[in-house]
Amino acid sequence: MSSRPVQLWIKGNHVVMDNGILQVYLSNPGGFVTRIQYNGIDNILEDLNEDFNRGYWDIVWSESGSTGTTGTFERIVGTNFKVIVENEEQVEISFTRMWDPSLKGKLSAVNIDKRYVMLRNSSGFYSYGIFEHLKEWPAFNIPQIRIVFKLRKDKFHYMAVADDRQRFMPLPDDRLPRRGEELVPPEAVLLVNPVEPEFKGEVDDKYQYSSENKDIKVHGWISSESEIDPPMGFWVIIPTNEFLTGGPVKQNLTSHVGPISLAMFLSAHYAGEDIVLKLKPNEPWKKVLGPTFFYLNNNTLLDSEDPLELWEDAKLQMTEEVQNWPYDFPASEDFQKSSQRGSVSGTLLVRDRCLSNDDIFAQGAYIGLAPPGDAGSWQRESKGYQFWTRANDEGNFAIDNIRSGDYNLYAWVPGFIGEFWNNVVITITPGCEINVGDIVFEPPRDGPTLWEIGIPDRSATEFYVPDPNPKYINKLYVNHPDKFRQFGLWERYAELYPHEDLIYVDGVSDYTKDWFFAHVTRKNDDGSYKGTTWQIKFNLDEVNTSVIYKLRLALASANVSELQVRVNDQKQDPPLFTTGVIGKDNAIARHGIHGLYWLFSIDVPGLLLKEMDNTIYLTQTIATEPLALFHGVMYDYIRLEAPKS
Structure with missing residues (x-):
């Protein structure tokens, strides 16, 4: 490690933070990270890209009243540069972009202050942002805020997001039309003619590498030994999830083919429009996002020849960052010490x-x-x-x-x-x-359990997850506990149940083998889709027809679905219960085993039940093109309770 003081160089249209270990170049006043010099490499970022497309903050926004999770993509371009702290121990610089009414419809209606910090003897740098919407400004929506780093594709080929989720990755070129075949959804690409033949026949999809907020603490890339000697690592370290949205089990993107690494602060992934930040008229809002730490290491410093030691070292650094939270160095008064x-x-x-x-x-x-x-x-x-x-x-x-x-x-x-x-x-x-x-x-409970399916853990993990179609494999998830991350598993339902839908018999069936992980639509011979009805068959030794039984229906995910419940009459009209159209979390298509949690408590009159044989029918009715194959729910847990005693 270097013990040199931190220095700041201001040179025309760029500024440089330098602590003797690495040098970070930023455009002035835009605030884009254009170059990172480290380990003898002139630039670890992809210098084939334009300066604004290497390291940057971005935001997606839409007008108030608009629906959905898309909008206008905006790279956040600073218009004013300012030195906040400059001494031998620390440099903190600011790139601000202010809003005024003349920019309505052109830029997101927020003031944004992008901060970058470099500390003495630190093998990395920090970034955080301060976002502010004033009360008198127009209402609008924000579906996404993130930081993006795009590394050199000729040098970084090994990606790690967890101890059991790391591998050599395809090249971005492999996703191009002449080498890859776009699937549905389009983020998934079948590699038909990749540069490296070992990837042929695999599916690449960035959502296969998503993680829950509580687990997104460190992820990144290791360079190939043949390209950089000694090998080096680039890591995104998020020391806390206090500034992330949606709670500890909300899922977000991490790193993916590019090579790209992300710090996702706000996204609609695995939640849908429900989590889009919607600023109302006359609503002030201010939030500090970050700091996150971008850490660089190399094998010489570790006195090791094994590149995977870089991952182990990154985890140690992550632990140190977590222990140091909340940091004492951010200069903004909005960051609470x-x-x-x-x-x-x-x-x-x-x-x-x-x-x-x-x-x-x-x-x-x-x-x-x-x-x-x-x-x-x-x-x-x-x-x-x-x-x-x-x-x-x-x-x-x-x-x-x-x-x-x-x-x-x-x-x-x-x-x-x-x-x-x-x-x-x-x-x-x-x-x-x-x-x-x-x-x-006091969890919801009326009476003792008559029967139950699953484990109430807000996930469909315990249910039957099929092997993928051999045509659509990601080798990382073969014989892996997260086999649900394989592509196209929703299509396996109709293959496993070609003539009739799932029937589960209490006391006979095993939910780990006989309850498909997702209640999806069925593909017809003509390529269209239709809703499906699952059955739960059970016996009751005695029935009190004058009382109410309770059906607890917990869902781990819902995507544009309507779940109808009928008891002992598949044609019951209207059904005993319907959820109405719920959910847009898209967890099925994005290889998540859960999205948002839903709980429904349904009154079942004893008059509808009978001694001995009973059947509950669960119908997911919606199968609307063009994405009918992704309409469906994932169950968390189902329980029938006896009446109150």
Whole structure:
């Protein structure tokens, strides 16, 4: 490591941050990262690209009242450059882009301050952004905010996003028409004539490398030994998910073919329009996104010849960054330091008298503070900050370093359906230490379980995930616990059930083998699609016709679907229950095993049931072209309860 002081060079249309370990060049005043010099390489970014297409912030926005998750793509171009901090230990620089009414319809209606920070003796640099919308400015929507880095395709070929999710990757050229065949959805490409023959017949799709917010802490690329000696790594390190949207299990993109690495702050992926940030008339908004750390390492520094040691070192650096959060160096007053934050602790218990006469420790519960809302509103929340932790085996939890502000307390417990929501505003002030004591979650329950399918964990992981069509393989996920990330698994349903839909028999069927992971449409011989009806068959020894039974239906995902429920009459009209048209999370098409969570509690009159043989019919009705193959739901858990006793 170098011990040189940090230096800032301002040279006409670019500025350079230099600490002797690496040099980062940025356009002035645009604020694009145009060159990173490290490890003897003049530029690790793709210098075949234009200067503005190497390292940049971008935003997607749309007019107020528009629907969907698309909009105008805007690379954020600074118009003013300013030095914020310049000393031997730190350089912090700012590139601002201000908005005024003359820019209406041309640029997103926010002031944006892009900050870059370099510290002494640090093998990397930081970036964070401050976004502000003033009350008098027009309402509008923001589906996406991110940072993008595009590395040199001739040097970086090995990608790592987790210990068991890393591999040599195809080239971006392999996705071009003469080498790749575009599939549906178009992000997926079948490699028919790749530059490297080893990739022939594989599917490449950036969504196969998505991760949950709680797991996106480090990802990136390692250079090929033949291209850079010694090999080096480029890593995106996100030390906290407090500024990410949608809570801890919201999924986001990481790194993918390019070679490209992303820091996704806001996206509609795996959630849909529900999570688009919609600023209302007369609504002020301000948020700090980041800092994220962009870390570089090489084998010489590690005294190792194994390039994979770069991944191990990146994980160690990630741990250090997490331990240092919240950072003490950002100069913006909008970034709250540790002394400006507070903490909340307590114990979460579960009360389910059908399982235990005593309260149950909420082992492994997800417990978080998020902006005030309703039960479960955190998974659709995109404007504020969220702070989450996991309870220990005794249900104890502590959430530290919470930004000052007003929050509700939310929780959900693996193994139990439903949401805990404390409709009491918790106000965090600097230095506060709030102990909420024992809090009790009473999950939805009327009576004892008559039968159940699955595990209430907000995921379809436990259900049957088929092997992929051999024509559409990603070799990484062969014999892999995340086999659901393979392409085209939705098409396997009609192959496994060619003549009739799924029938599940309580007490006989095994949901790990007999319950398909996604309730999808069926492809007809003419290429069209139609809705499908699944059956659950069960016996009841006795039925009380004068009371109400309860069907709990928990969904792990829904995409433009209407799920209808009928009991013992497939032609029952109207159905006993319908969800109406719900969901746009698109998790099926994007190889996610869950999207947004839904819970429905359905009254089943005893008059509809009978002793011995019963059947519940679940019909997903919608099969609208052109994307009928992706209409469907993923179940989390289904339970029929006896009446209250």
